[in-house]
Amino acid sequence: MTDKSWFETIFCCCNRRPVIRREIKLGCFGIGGAGKTFFLKVLKGEDPRDLLRTNGFSTIKMEYDESFQLTVYDVGGDKGIRGIWSNYYAEVHGIIYVIDYSTDETFLESLEAFDALKNHPHVLKKPIFLLLNNQNNREFDDVEISNETNIQPGQHKCVLFSHFNKYTGYLNNIKNATMTVEARTKKDKHEFQEQFGRFIDSISEHYVELSEGVKAAELALKIRQDAAKEQRRLMQMKVEHDALKADVAGLELRNPPPQPAAQPVHPDPPSDPKSASINLDESPPLSLASSTIPSDIIQSSPEEVTPRDPVPKISQTSTLPVSPQDSHAHIKMETPILRDNYFLPPKTPGRQYSRIQRIQNVLNGSRVVPK
Ligand SMILES: Nc1nc2c(ncn2[C@@H]2O[C@H](COP(=O)(O)OP(=O)(O)OP(=O)(O)O)[C@@H](O)[C@H]2O)c(=O)[nH]1
Ligand SMILES: [Mg+2]
Structure with missing residues (x-):
């Protein structure tokens, strides 16, 4: 028993080929x-009645016969949109061109636009179907049209003319597209239908050759579209990245990162230390206990938890002068310091540094050396 797919089985049972x-x-x-x-x-x-102007393009599909299906790109013809016509030339097997023969102006305009189209590299060597449409029932001469369109022999696979003048036939009978184009042609036998049939025959004859160009154009289009899509994706990512950066900057402005605590500096004290007013609530009085703070307690003070430069050791016997660059040290020498709840009186000339003041200097990291 031969293996058959359900699809083949159904069609074999119906005795019809898909x-x-x-x-x-x-x-x-x-x-x-x-x-x-x-x-x-x-x-x-x-x-065909009550049509709207084609804005951009529309795709119309129809069954031609048992072998072919037609996909027609109906591209808008207003001046502003004609620039996009050339985007379609490479992707089609053949060209339908409608010449408006209603007035001299429309005829000239149609010929001008056709001249650019027929000489485009992607149109050369392709079949063309020229449809002459005239809504004013004007007389025209085939030879004249042929001369005006100036088509050189051999430039295209074939160029077929047809007339579509003031088409009024059987509009009321057209309800829906149930028949193939070929079947309707056999039934109606209009001249434009028969010419169109010859046009499709020419495409069918060169189908493989024409399809190679169409496939290459489709591939090129896909590559272009993918590249454009990737470009859009990158742009989108950049926009999101910039927005995130702006958000972070905004947050940093509102909540600045913690800075190292500034050293509180008090204004110059009165020259007489005895008259210096001391806020008892804010700073406890200098006590014996505070003047003898063990070094391990000092090490664990909150100030020391903050990472900073290593605290230089102060040697009692050092004779190094105070560096002019060490402005912190200079300020701390000249001003009373309220720090870690211990009030330090300003230095008076000739006075020995107390132990607490030395501890204070160590905490401040200053290189003040007592005289
Ligand atoms: N009765 C009749 N009316 C026609 C014929 N050709 C065009 N018309 C009329 O002209 C109008 C414009 O025709 P369209 O087919 O929309 O023109 P188009 O070339 O598609 O124009 P765009 O979409 O703007 O590029 C239609 O709505 C019809 O009313 C014709 O052969 N017979
Ligand atoms: Mg249209």
């Missing part, structure tokens, strides 16, 4: 109001 259509991609161009969307709707078998 329909796998290959895709033909087409681009439909022409100046604004030329009738591109109108034509594509009629071709597909949809009601």
Whole structure:
């Protein structure tokens, strides 16, 4: 017994082959109001009335026959949007171009835009279907049109003309697209339908060659899109990073990091030490106990917990002068210091440093040497 997938089994049971259509991609161009969307709707078998201007582009899909499915990019034709036409040239197997023949102005404008299109490198060697649309029932000459469009032989796979003048036929009968384009062509036998059929035949004939260009363009487009996506992702990350940095800066401004405690400096005391007023609440009086603070207690004072430069040892016998750069030491010598709850009187000339004052100097890390 041969292995068959459920899909194959269903179709074998129904005695029908699954329909796998290959895709033909087409681009439909022409100046604004030329009738591109109108034509594509009629071709597909949809009601073409009450159309809106195509803003950007729209994609119209339709079944052509058993072998092919059509994907048509209907690109807006207003002057401001014509710049994007060339983005589609490489990605399509063939070009539909609608020439608006309603007035001399629209005809000239259509020819100008067509001239740029037909000479584009991605349009050369591709089949072109030229549809002449004329809503004013103007007379025109095929030879004249052929001369005006100035198409050189061999530049394109084929160039097929057709007329779509003042199309009014059976609009009320068009309700929905139930038939393939080919089936409708056989039924209606309109000239534009038959010419369009020849255009698709030409694409089918060169399908492999044309598809290579289309696939290469699709790959290039995907690479461009991925690169653009990556670029957008990086930009987004940068924006988020900058926002985070700004947040952190804002937080730091509101809550600055803890700075080393500033040394309290008191104003110059009165010259007579006896008249110095002492706030008993804030600073306890100098006591015998405080003047004999054991060194281990001093070491564990809160001031010492804060990391800082190693405290230099003070030698009683040192004769080093006070450095002029050591401004801290200078200030501390000249002012009374209220520190760690011990009041230190200002230094008076000739007076020996008390033990407490030496301890205080050690705590301040100053290099004051008693005279
Ligand atoms: N009856 C009739 N009306 C047409 C025909 N061609 C165009 N029109 C009218 O012209 C209007 C504009 O046609 P569209 O098909 O929207 O023109 P377009 O080329 O798609 O224009 P843009 O989308 O602006 O680029 C349509 O709404 C129709 O009313 C035609 O062959 N017969
Ligand atoms: Mg349109």
